[in-house]
Amino acid sequence: MLASTVAGSQPRSTGLPELASVYWRPRATQRSLRRTGRLWTLSTISQTVPFVITAVLLGALKPITLPVGLILLAHAWIIPELYAARGANVVTPRGAGAPAAEERAMLLLGDLIGHQARELYARTGLVQERGELGVWLLGEAGALLLPPAGRRVYCLCVKATDPKLPVADRVAHLLLALRSDESGFATLANLAFSGARWRLRRRLRAPAREALDHVVTTTRANRGAASRGA
Amino acid sequence: MSRLIRMDQTGHTTLAEWTEEDGEAVQAALVAFRAQLDEGYFAVVSRGEGHAEQVQELPLDEPLVILRRPIAGG
Numbered sequence: 001m002l003a004s005t006v007a008g009s010q011p012r013s014t015g016l017p018e019l020a021s022v023y024w025r026p027r028a029t030q031r032s033l034r035r036t037g038r039l040w041t042l043s044t045i046s047q048t049v050p051f052v053i054t055a056v057l058l059g060a061l062k063p064i065t066l067p068v069g070l071i072l073l074a075h076a077w078i079i080p081e082l083y084a085a086r087g088a089n090v091v092t093p094r095g096a097g098a099p100a101a102e103e104r105a106m107l108l109l110g111d112l113i114g115h116q117a118r119e120l121y122a123r124t125g126l127v128q129e130r131g132e133l134g135v136w137l138l139g140e141a142g143a144l145l146l147p148p149a150g151r152r153v154y155c156l157c158v159k160a161t162d163p164k165l166p167v168a169d170r171v172a173h174l175l176l177a178l179r180s181d182e183s184g185f186a187t188l189a190n191l192a193f194s195g196a197r198w199r200l201r202r203r204l205r206a207p208a209r210e211a212l213d214h215v216v217t218t219t220r221a222n223r224g225a226a227s228r229g230a
Numbered sequence: 231m232s233r234l235i236r237m238d239q240t241g242h243t244t245l246a247e248w249t250e251e252d253g254e255a256v257q258a259a260l261v262a263f264r265a266q267l268d269e270g271y272f273a274v275v276s277r278g279e280g281h282a283e284q285v286q287e288l289p290l291d292e293p294l295v296i297l298r299r300p301i302a303g304g
Contacts, residue, residue, distance in 0.1 A: 017272060017284070018300050090304070097239070104241020108296075112276055131280055141304055157304035162239075165299070169237045173298050176274045179282030190303035 016177055016184035028186035030133055030147065037152050040194040044080050051076035080199060087155030087193025088203035090142025093125055097166040105168035112175060124211040127171055131182040135215050138178065139208075140170040143189065146197070146215055153197045153212075156189035232290065234259050236266060236297040245297075250290050263288040263295070271297040 019025075026032060055069035055076070096102050110118050113127055121127050127138045134147040141159040160173035178185045193200065197216070201209055234246040245266065246259035267273065267286070275292045276282045288295060 015284075016301075018302060021302065101239060101241040105237070106241075108235070108237070108242050111294075114279060117279075129279060158301055159304050160299050160301050162299045164239045165237065166239070166241055169241065172237060172296075173301055176276060176282050176296060176298055177301050179276060179280060180274055180284045182280075188301065188303055 016181045016188060018177075018188050019181075019184050022188055025187050027183050028133070029183060033133065033145075033147065033154065033186065036191060037154065037194040040191070044083065044195070048076040048079050051079075080195065081203070083193050084195060084199045084203045087144075087153075087195070087200050088205070088208070090155045090157045090192050091126060091137065091139035091144060091208045092141075092205060093139070093167070094141055095167075097164070101166040102168060105166035105172065109168040109172045109175070112172060120211060120214060121171075124207040124214075125167070126208060126211040127175055128211070128215060129175060129178060131178065133182055133186060135219060136178060137208075137211050137215060138171055138174045140167045140174075142192065143174060143178075144200075144208075144212065145186070146212075146219070148219075151197050152194060153200050154191060155193040155200065156186065157192045158185070158189035232259075232293050232295070234263055234288070234295045234297070236271065237299070242296075248290070256290060259290075260288055266297050271299060273297055 051072045055072035058065040058072070059069045109121070109127070113121065113129075117128050125139065126144075129136045129138060134145050137144040137146075142155065142157045145154040145156060147154075158174060160170045165173070174185075177188075197212070201212055204212060232248050232250075233244055234248075235242045235244050245262040246255070248255035248259045250256065263273065273285045273288070274282050274296050275285055275289060275294070276296065285295065
């Protein structure tokens with residue numbers, strides 16, 4: 001047994017074992033995420049446009065129905081807002097555990113992430129992690145993914161199965177899973193919202209909004225530096 | 231000195247510490263590692279931003295091996 005575990009000879013697996021529970025899902029890629037995002041937008045449009053059309057038609061045919069038309073327009077506005085609120089909820093804090101456990105968990109998480117990510121986590125409760133699919137913001141019960149191009153954001157609901165873990169440990173669970181298999185992580189997570197950053201931003205709590213702004217600013221700065229260097 | 235730690239309700243617990251030369255400590259670490267895997271934990275070695283490796287055998291040369299619970303879509 002010892003011989004099989006000496007340096008360099010360990011059998012190491014790739015892929016999250018948890019993917020077995022969602023075996024029917026195709027692996028997430030940048031392309032599949034883009035497609036999912038477009039489908040999400042189409043679905044939202046299909047739910048809101050009928051309200052807008054009905055409101056306009058009612059107003060044109062019978063101006064007296066204007067109040068009804070306004071209610072319909074409000075519905076058309078509220079539907080995507082509700083989806084965005086659901087998306088924002090994936091990074092809403094769920095409540096801390098015992099202070100000693102939190103402190104201990106924080107030490108481990110701090111060891112796993114860099115200085116800047118540590119500072120951001122201390123301010124916002126979210127850990128920033130760059131991956132192939134984009135920049136991730138990890139919370140205790142979900143993650144935001146900002147793809148490298150465009151202004152879309154994906155809100156993914158995913159969490160550690162042990163609810164008694166301290167907050168920082170729950171974040172560390174997601175971080176380690178993400179680092180092990182980013183595509184598998186995106187496959188396993190459930191999509192809560194995909195849409196415009198500005199729409200989500202309005203629904204986020206202030207610390208999460210700060211984290212989102214930080215990612216957008218640093219990504220923009222990095223892109224600017226890269227294009228100047230090219 | 232390598233460490234095997236488990237993320238749990240206390241924050242984390244160190245289950246084993248070893249050096250490759252210390253056969254007794256290695257054996258204890260292997261037993262602890264296998265027991266945790268049997269309980270449903272997954273073992274991960276982090277390699278900095280963007281990189282970690284899921285392991286099924288205890289990598290004796292790694293300084294830190296972390297045991298985590300499964301995750302699931304919410």
